[in-house]
Amino acid sequence: xxxxxxxxxxxxxxGGELAMGGGRSETSALSGTGGGRAMxxxxxxxxxxxxxxxxxxxxxxxxxxxxxxxxxxxxLSQDTKMETIPNCEACxxxxxxxxxxxxxxxxxxxxxxxxxxxxxxxxxxxYSEDNMLFWLACEDLKxxxxxxxxEEKARSIYEDYISILSPKEVSLDARVREMIxxxxxxxxxxxxxxxxxxxxxxxxxxxxxxxxxxxxxxSLVQGGSRTSSES
Numbered sequence: 001x002x003x004x005x006x007x008x009x010x011x012x013x014x015g016g017e018l019a020m021g022g023g024r025s026e027t028s029a030l031s032g033t034g035g036g037r038a039m040x041x042x043x044x045x046x047x048x049x050x051x052x053x054x055x056x057x058x059x060x061x062x063x064x065x066x067x068x069x070x071x072x073x074x075x076l077s078q079d080t081k082m083e084t085i086p087n088c089e090a091c092x093x094x095x096x097x098x099x100x101x102x103x104x105x106x107x108x109x110x111x112x113x114x115x116x117x118x119x120x121x122x123x124x125x126x127y128s129e130d131n132m133l134f135w136l137a138c139e140d141l142k143x144x145x146x147x148x149x150x151e152e153k154a155r156s157i158y159e160d161y162i163s164i165l166s167p168k169e170v171s172l173d174a175r176v177r178e179m180i181x182x183x184x185x186x187x188x189x190x191x192x193x194x195x196x197x198x199x200x201x202x203x204x205x206x207x208x209x210x211x212x213x214x215x216x217x218x219s220l221v222q223g224g225s226r227t228s229s230e231s
Contacts, residue, residue, distance in 0.1 A: 088117040089136075099220050103212050106204040118220065122211045123203075130168040131199050131207070134161040138196040142189045154187035162195070170199055 091113035102109040102118075109115040116132070123129040134157070141153045161170045162180060172180075176194045183191045211217055 088120065089113045091117060094118075094220075102217070106208045109208070110200070118216065119203075119208075119211055122214055122216045123207060125214075125216070126207065126210070128207060130161065131170055131203050133168070134170050135196055135199055135203070137161070138192045141192065144189055150189055151187055154184060154191050157192060158184060162192075170195075171202065172198055 094112065094114040098112060098114065102112065102115045109119055116136075120129055120132045123132050137153070137157050137160070141150065141157065144150050144153060158180070160166055160168055162172070162177070163169060172195050176198055179194055180192065
């Protein structure tokens with residue numbers, strides 16, 4: 001009897017072809033041989049990275065902020081000359097007691113003009129000074145009472161710090177951006193309040209701990225301590 005040569009696809013190949021065409025055939029093939037475990041693995045591999053969805057309360061994802069800092073470094077490294085740094089806030093020289101209070105809470109640091117200037121200097125070294133500039137611009141807008149001035153300042157803040165086209169765009173989640181877009185047609189002095197709180201929280205959680213261990217802050221503490229001992 002003459003043997004007939006089989007030239008069709010072998011079972012393994014056929015299963016692979018069906019699996020590529022859709023998940024239904026793969027599920028059927030796996031269901032009888034521990035398929036449940038394989039399906040779980042497949043489903044888990046398709047889950048999105050949780051880090052990208054970790055917008056908690058008023059805080060942006062730290063990964064996004066770090067990515068923005070890297071982009072700013074690249075942008076500045078390509079410039080032949082850095083932008084002129086805006087003048088710092090007018091303030092008196094802080095006392096040693098004030099400097100030490102800055103390490104007790106972020107609120108005490110941000111309520112002190114000299115503290116904000118020093119913290120802003122630190123943020124500049126991390127290419128995230130725009131966070132402070134945005135926060136200060138929002139504080140300035142809150143003091144405005146003239147309707148035309150409010151609209152003009154709100155437009156400027158949006159173009160400088162909210163627009164995705166701006167090189168100084170701050171890190172905000174989709175919910176806050178949506179709220180701003182709804183309110184910006186008829187802005188009030190508090191139109192950016194939620195965004196300001198989110199950036200404040202981001203600076204508190206992300207930048208403030210590094211500031212306290214930075215050479216900028218430690219040199220102030222050590223310098224003040226030497227001055228006190230000499231007097």
